Amino acid sequence: MLIEVDNVTHIYNDENNVTALKDINLDIDKGEFIGIVGHTGSGKSTLVQLFNGLIIPSSGTVKVNSKNISSEKRNLKETRRHVGLVFQYPEHQLFEESVYKDIAFGPKNLGLDEAEIENRVKEVMELVGLGYSEFKDRSPFNLSGGQQRRVAIAGVLALKPEVLVLDEPSAGLDPQGRKRLADLLKYLYEKLDMTIILISHRMEEIAELASRVIVMHQGKIVLDGSPKEVFANEKKLHKLALDLPQITEILHRLKEKGLNLETEIFSISKASDEIIKALRSH
Amino acid sequence: MLKDITIGQYIARESIIHSLDARMKIILTTILIIALFTINTFNGFGIFSIFILIVILLSKIPFVKVIKGLKPILFLILLTLLIHVFLTKGGTVLWSWRFLSIESEGVYTGFFMVSRIFILILFTSLLTLTTSPLQLTDGIEYVLSPLKRFGVPAAELSMMMTIALRFIPTLLEEAEKIMKAQQARGADFESGNIINRAKSLIPLLVPLFISAFRRADDLALAMESRCYRGGEGRTRLHQLEYRYYDFIALSIVLVLAVTVYFF
Numbered sequence: 059m060l061i062e063v064d065n066v067t068h069i070y071n072d073e074n075n076v077t078a079l080k081d082i083n084l085d086i087d088k089g090e091f092i093g094i095v096g097h098t099g100s101g102k103s104t105l106v107q108l109f110n111g112l113i114i115p116s117s118g119t120v121k122v123n124s125k126n127i128s129s130e131k132r133n134l135k136e137t138r139r140h141v142g143l144v145f146q147y148p149e150h151q152l153f154e155e156s157v158y159k160d161i162a163f164g165p166k167n168l169g170l171d172e173a174e175i176e177n178r179v180k181e182v183m184e185l186v187g188l189g190y191s192e193f194k195d196r197s198p199f200n201l202s203g204g205q206q207r208r209v210a211i212a213g214v215l216a217l218k219p220e221v222l223v224l225d226e227p228s229a230g231l232d233p234q235g236r237k238r239l240a241d242l243l244k245y246l247y248e249k250l251d252m253t254i255i256l257i258s259h260r261m262e263e264i265a266e267l268a269s270r271v272i273v274m275h276q277g278k279i280v281l282d283g284s285p286k287e288v289f290a291n292e293k294k295l296h297k298l299a300l301d302l303p304q305i306t307e308i309l310h311r312l313k314e315k316g317l318n319l320e321t322e323i324f325s326i327s328k329a330s331d332e333i334i335k336a337l338r339s340h
Numbered sequence: 341m342l343k344d345i346t347i348g349q350y351i352a353r354e355s356i357i358h359s360l361d362a363r364m365k366i367i368l369t370t371i372l373i374i375a376l377f378t379i380n381t382f383n384g385f386g387i388f389s390i391f392i393l394i395v396i397l398l399s400k401i402p403f404v405k406v407i408k409g410l411k412p413i414l415f416l417i418l419l420t421l422l423i424h425v426f427l428t429k430g431g432t433v434l435w436s437w438r439f440l441s442i443e444s445e446g447v448y449t450g451f452f453m454v455s456r457i458f459i460l461i462l463f464t465s466l467l468t469l470t471t472s473p474l475q476l477t478d479g480i481e482y483v484l485s486p487l488k489r490f491g492v493p494a495a496e497l498s499m500m501m502t503i504a505l506r507f508i509p510t511l512l513e514e515a516e517k518i519m520k521a522q523q524a525r526g527a528d529f530e531s532g533n534i535i536n537r538a539k540s541l542i543p544l545l546v547p548l549f550i551s552a553f554r555r556a557d558d559l560a561l562a563m564e565s566r567c568y569r570g571g572e573g574r575t576r577l578h579q580l581e582y583r584y585y586d587f588i589a590l591s592i593v594l595v596l597a598v599t600v601y602f603f
């Protein structure tokens with residue numbers, strides 16, 4: 059088991075004392091693509107920060123590769139190399155004068171040598187679609203928003219983590235930027251066998267990419283299963299103020315109107331086939 | 341962890357001290373501070389201490405909170421004490437060793453200065469503890485407004501203070517976020533010698549400044565698109581208003597300031 063979360067409760071110690079996570083139990087296997095959805099404030103960001111020890115839970119344990127990271131504070135650097143975390147609006151953490159230096163920040167902190175750092179920077183820049191020779195000396199602050207975000211993601215990928223966690227990475231991107239990001243995640247998952255944990259508000263994105271969907275509500279996991287299983291709970295999701303993917307929503311409505319068709323479909327092309335089939339036999 | 345820092349912290353309570361007019365509280369504090377610097381006996385300090393105790397009781401602010409506010413200046417107080425005790429000469433020699441000596445005059449001035457600083461800090465922290473930042477800046481604007489004639493931009497100054505106070509928590513939150521993001525990339529803010537630690541702040545400070553400037557830009561645009569044209573002639577939502585007890589407080593403080601002078 060890659061990540062094991064046992065009976066974790068987390069309370070933020072400030073004047074409000076919010077209980078952000080309530081008795082969470084969760085196992086994540088190598089090679090899963092997990093989509094986490096939930097209303098704002100449901101505890102998604104808090105949950106993923108447990109995975110690399112940025113947050114030590116108030117009670118319960120978190121294990122990464124069978125090592126308990128909620129007790130020992132010493133080897134957090136090692137954990138952070140295994141679990142790469144891309145925060146929301148990651149472009150806000152860029153600080154170096156050149157793209158190269160910013161991406162090299164992580165590997166440098168790991169104490170790698172110059173040659174290895176250069177290799178990694180080259181590799182991850184190509185991965186995120188930023189030409190090495192074209193972009194390496196440019197200032198990250200003169201890039202477009204989408205390019206900045208790719209630099210920031212590259213900065214985490216350069217740590218070569220086993221697990222890549224992304225907190226709402228598509229927020230504020232244009233459709234092309236979102237498509238690019240989805241392609242990147244697909245590539246990392248399918249071709250490089252990375253384990254990926256993706257927080258997103260866009261159900262289409264989750265339905266398209268994830269192999270397992272986790273729904274959070276008020277600090278608890280309320281649904282956990284394959285996209286098919288989770289999106290079958292239409293009523294429950296609506297009650298939690300969450301949507302189905304739009305295309306699935308349309309299929310549900312058509313079925314309500316008396317059309318006999320399958321509703322657990324998340325891609326537009328499959329859905330249109332299904333609708334045509336249903337109309338033919340109508 | 342960064343959020344624990346509270347600057348000029350205000351504690352909301354329903355008390356007579358809280359409901360005094362902000363302008364009046366600023367004026368009263370000023371009178372008290374002037375009085376504090378004109379007296380030169382310990383008796384006067386004693387009277388001030390009793391006065392402070394009564395004000396704390398009236399304000400319903402927990403005693404511990406007031407004391408906690410003194411913590412940051414403890415070092416300053418200790419330093420003042422030591423400097424006076426060792427360097428001010430005069431009176432009888434109480435203790436000496438090689439070139440070091442403690443003389444009675446030094447001990448006396450040391451404790452005198454320390455008492456004065458203590459009371460000074462208590463006066464000002466009682467002001468900030470019982471006056472909300474917004475009222476405080478409004479009050480400061482009023483108190484400074486006679487200086488407008490000499491070109492002091494009182495309204496702009498108070499707007500600046502209001503904005504600064506508004507954004508302190510936002511910036512602290514931002515700093516915490518950036519710190520976490522850099523830690524996720526293996527940054528280490530805690531260990532190493534002073535030079536390394538100062539260096540390790542660069543990945544925190546650069547993004548923080550950039551975001552502060554961006555926020556400032558956005559805010560300026562937003563204010564301008566809502567037709568903000570400087571403070572001149574702006575009216576406010578909550579008008580400050582003197583009431584009878586403001587003048588009672590003024591009388592009490594004036595009597596106190598004069599009495600203390602004769603002790």
Ligand SMILES: Nc1ncnc2c1ncn2[C@@H]1O[C@H](COP(=O)(O)OP(=O)(O)O)[C@@H](O)[C@H]1O
Pocket residue numbers: 070072076077078096097098099100101102103104105
């Ligand atoms: N650093 C923090 N300090 C105090 N409270 C926090 C902090 N971060 C999040 N919270 C609170 O914890 C709860 C869960 O927040 P979060 O994990 O950010 O949810 P999500 O990512 O699903 O929007 C919210 O009520 C939020 O206000």
Ligand SMILES: [Mg+2]
Pocket residue numbers: 102103104146225
């Ligand atoms: Mg979040």
